[in-house]
Amino acid sequence: MALLEVKDLEKRFGGLKAISGLSFSVEKGIIFSIIGPNGAGKTTLFNLLTNIYAPSSGAIFFKGKEITKLPPFKIARLGISRTFQNLQVFLNMSVIENVMVGCHLRSKSGLLASALRLPSVIKEEKMVRQMAYEALEFCGLPQYASRPAGGLPYGILKKLEVARSLASRPELLLMDEPAAGLNDTETAELCQLIKRICDSGVTVLLVEHNMSLVMEISQKVLVLNYGKLLAEGSPEEIQKNPEVIAAYLGEG
Ligand SMILES: Nc1ncnc2c1ncn2[C@@H]1O[C@H](COP(=O)(O)OP(=O)(O)OP(=O)(O)O)[C@@H](O)[C@H]1O
Ligand SMILES: [Mg+2]
Structure with missing residues (x-):
């Protein structure tokens, strides 16, 4: 098939x-x-x-x-994941936060659990951060993780988009x-x-x-x-x- x-x-x-x-x-x-x-x-x-x-x-x-x-x-x-012809990067967020956006598809916590910061939510956020970091490593960008996306060269932002698209596995x-x-x-x-x-x-x-x-x-x-x-x-x-x-x- x-x-x-x-x-x-x-x-x-x-x-x-x-x-x-x-x-x-x-x-x-x-x-x-x-x-x-x-x-x-x-x-x-x-x-x-x-x-x-x-x-x-x-x-x-x-x-x-x-x-x-x-x-x-x-x-x-x-x-199915994708990257875009025109950059879709949040310039006011850090590199890893941009990648974490790509993982949130997989998160299971509801709004109430998130608002109350239940232990399950904190654990999940850790897991999402870990997945995002692994995607950054795969794309050769771990050193940029905590840098703001705004101001980074275009070539790095293109790779960041790839990392985000991979983060959801x-x-x-x-x-x-x-x-x-x-x-x-x-x-x-x-x-x-x-x-x-x-x-x-x-x-x-x-x-x-x-x-x-x-x-x-x-x-x-x-x-x-x-x-x-x-x-x-x-x-x-x-x-x-x-x-x-x-x-x-x-x-x-
Ligand atoms: N939302 C839309 N409304 C009306 N026409 C559209 C829309 N999106 C695309 N088109 C038209 O559909 C055709 C195909 O456009 P598309 O963007 O898919 O081409 P492309 O192969 O990706 O081109 P490029 O290589 O320039 O990116 C074009 O004639 C375009 O003007
Ligand atoms: Mg096109």
Whole structure:
């Protein structure tokens, strides 16, 4: 069984079909990249997978279970996490607090228990802090834990977002242009980090414009064009596909 299966997905914004007749599946344990020109529908697809947008039609299955109509927090709880194309960092909070936000999906305490600071809540907070710290360590940021996020370099904030997305211990991680705005050194570090995420057992769905990064780390690549699947295959197959070259790779 595929980890993620998308069946005949469609999303219309008024007269525009941002995603149309899209079907594909993602096997567990791989780095699966989605590429395509600006406006091809990549971010829309992520928003559909996490039900930030409801699809106009079609269905999405995660581990064989239909998740199409589940609210975003339930999808997150099932094990799908994401990073955003635009940084979503709380600049007035410390680095570790930002990461702890990603763990709170898993916390079980109710409002009353939290307000009363019951021992169970204090214990849980300790556990959340520990999970957040481990995610920071994994991303090479433990030395920044207590620093305020505001004022840190962009490259560190991008890694912080990855740490937050990992803190909830997802099985599937959606990354929307993680290399955008990074310099060559930061991109090389990110490349290693994504490989380590995959090696740790997390399946990665990667949207990226950096073609050398995509071709180096992906097992499978899907090309979107005007919301439709243009091609799907290994990086080698995609690089020599004439339709892909004409529509996309040839441009740059
Ligand atoms: N909320 C929305 N309302 C109306 N149109 C939208 C909305 N979100 C996206 N679109 C349109 O859907 C199409 C796909 O946009 P999307 O952001 O998914 O592209 P993308 O592949 O992520 O592009 P980029 O590479 O620039 O990030 C575009 O034409 C965009 O203008
Ligand atoms: Mg986008």
